[in-house]
Amino acid sequence: MTTPCEYCDSPVEHHDPVYVREGEGEERAFCNYACLTSYVDDEGLTTGNCCRWSPS
Numbered sequence: 001m002t003t004p005c006e007y008c009d010s011p012v013e014h015h016d017p018v019y020v021r022e023g024e025g026e027e028r029a030f031c032n033y034a035c036l037t038s039y040v041d042d043e044g045l046t047t048g049n050c051c052r053w054s055p056s
């Protein structure tokens with residue numbers, strides 16, 4: 001069984017796979033960090049999102 005890359009659709013097992021899961025949601029698989037960052041850029045997932053820690 002192979003898992004397609006979320007970004008480029010090639011089987012992630014052929015590369016050095018990276019897995020991302022949002023909360024308890026579905027796991028997304030990527031060939032490597034290059035596909036992961038390209039996906040994030042394309043989807044604009046980091047726009048306006050920043051992990052800001054505030055003490056109060």
Ligand SMILES: [Zn+2]
Nearest residue numbers: 005008031035
């Ligand atoms: Zn890929």
